[in-house]
Amino acid sequence: MHSEPILVIGGGLAAATCVTALREHGYTGELTLVSDEKHLPYERPPLSKDFLQGNSGLADFTVADDDWYRTHEVQLHLGVAAESIDRAGRTVQCTDGRILEYGQLVLATGSRANTGQGLPGSELPGVHVLRTVDDARTLRQVLLEGTRVAIIGSGWIGMEAAASARQRHAEVTVVSPSTTPLAAALGEGFGSYLTGLHRDAGVRLVLDTRVNRIEARGRELILHAGDRQISADTVLLAIGASPNLELARDAGLETDDGVVTDASLRTSDGRILAIGDIARSFNTRLRRQLRVEHWDNAIRQAKLAASTLTGGDAEYDWYPYFFTDQFDLGMEFVGHRLDGDTEVVRGNRQEGQFIMFWLREGRISAAMNVNIWDVNDSLRALLGRQVAPDRLADTSIPLDQLADR
Ligand SMILES: Cc1cc2nc3c(=O)[nH]c(=O)nc-3n(C[C@H](O)[C@H](O)[C@H](O)COP(=O)(O)OP(=O)(O)OC[C@H]3O[C@@H](n4cnc5c(N)ncnc54)[C@H](O)[C@@H]3O)c2cc1C
Known part of the structure; x- marks a missing residue:
């Protein structure tokens, strides 16, 4: 197995999933993660939900505990930012003065919240x-x-x-x-x-x-x-987020509202990959560059990067997915909806349990289940299929039989 040192920059879900997946893929070489946060990498969705409500703690959504990094021999540098990349020398300069070498580098620097620069008063306490x-x-x-x-x-x-x-x-x-x-x-x-x-x-x-x-x-x-x-x-x-692109841009990598990658997540430098919120990657299913700022993408791209780094030939070929929870409403969305797509509701919106489909040129472009669970895989299987709107809306036809005709 490839044993050049792999360095992962970032302290979020993408970075942590990438190192865990690398060990699962049998990569036994030197593996280092650098994060400017002082906490072990964690997931962010609970921050606006259970955690904000006071119903969970950081340990509940930390990706892997200390013991995991120790036993899997992953070097962690927490509270340390990567400052610059020397692509010719294959090193990364960190804010604590350390210079880390890499054979392959993964950028997972994510996004930061927009702070309202230009909005007078946005810097006030409170x-x-x-x-x-x-x-x-x-x-x-x-x-x-x-x-x-x-x-x-x-x-x-x-x-x-x-x-x-x-x-x-x-x-x-x-x-x-x-x-x-x-x-x-x-x-x-x-x-x-x-x-x-x-x-x-x-x-x-x-x-x-x-x-x-x-x-x-x-x-x-x-x-x-x-x-x-x-x-x-x-x-x-709550005015949006912006990708942390400075490191990639200063290193001369191609960027375009994201670090541009191919379908295997390699950037314009073949030794450097980009994943998660920062990556604008070529999606082979939708045949376009996409940047997706969602939880599922961070996980899937991290796993794909681990496969690419260990010699795999898988591609970024899945439809985007995301979820949200607000009050008693929980929903999951899959697909790629565009303005102008036709909406079809299956079930009764007033009762709060329904599925929405979107159609483009007669084919299902996206679907969303609202307070109905364990159906998202069936919805994903329908994407791209041609199904008449009246059949989609007919709840007497099971989801997995909708595309039968
Ligand atoms: C409050 C909140 C709620 C969310 N809820 C949902 C949800 O319900 N559903 C959903 O699908 N998605 C949700 N998301 C989005 C999801 O969390 C992100 O898509 C995901 O976190 C992206 O992971 P990432 O690892 O790419 O980036 P991030 O999570 O942003 O992690 C990037 C990490 O890199 C570190 N870093 C940056 N620059 C450097 C550097 N130079 N050196 C070292 N470290 C660096 C950052 O500090 C950070 O730790 C939510 C996001 C937030 C903020």
Whole structure:
């Protein structure tokens, strides 16, 4: 088995899954992980859900414990950032002065939360972002019964944090320039449904509204949005994330809103791979470059990288998948939806248990199960198939028989 040293940069799910998968693939050479976080690599989805609600601890979503890294001889450098890559010398310079050698290098530097640069007041005490477990811990401490929290942004993290804050009995206002939260990702129909759930749970939604500045007035924070003023004790900026590309860009690797890779996840330098949130990789099924900022992608690309590094010839050929949990709603989405795709609902949306399909040129482009479990594999199997809308909507036809005709 290839025994050149492998160095993985990153402390998230992609980095940790890559080292665990390398050992599972029988790679016995030198293996090192460098992360600028001081914690062992962990998963992020609970940070806006159970952990924020106070229902889980870091150990519950740490990818592998200390003992695993020790017994599998993975060198860990935590709390240390990789500063620069010398591609000719095949070394990485770290902030603690160390220079690490590699034969093959994996970049898994993920994303960082946008901090509202350009939004006056975004640097004030009491204005938070939510990306790391430390961010979530700080936010959790102030989300108490009656706290007035204003969330700027109505994407996944904004809406999940809104649900968690309501579950902690905080007074929640979401302010967003969108007219329907999450409609850009899932269409107007589902966006409106989700908006209704939030309103019913007591979330105040101030939509079609842009915050111009945040002002500290005594102990209060005032959001100025046009001629509106919204008072809060705490503000969460949930205005998206940006990939951490500096290391790759400074090393001269090809980037384009992501580190560009081929279908085996190799970058423009064949000794360097990129995975997870930062990778803009060629998807052989969809025949296009894709950058996906979701949990499942971090895991699957990490496993694919481990296979590539150990001589495998697998490719990035799967449809994107993601999930969310908000209040009593849990859903999983698979596929690649585009605006203009036709929506078909299977089941009753009002009863809160249904499946949505999207069709493009008569073929299923995406599907989503809402509060119906153990069906996502069947939905994945239907992607790309031609099924008439009336059959899709007919709940008397089992999912695995939909494509029979
Ligand atoms: C609050 C929250 C909730 C989420 N919920 C969901 C969900 O419900 N469903 C879903 O599908 N996805 C969800 N996601 C997205 C999912 O967590 C990400 O797609 C996933 O974390 C990506 O993993 P990654 O390892 O590529 O990047 P990251 O998790 O961002 O990890 C990158 C790591 O690299 C470190 N790093 C960066 N630069 C350097 C450097 N130069 N040197 C050393 N280390 C460095 C970072 O500090 C970080 O530890 C959520 C994300 C967040 C923040």
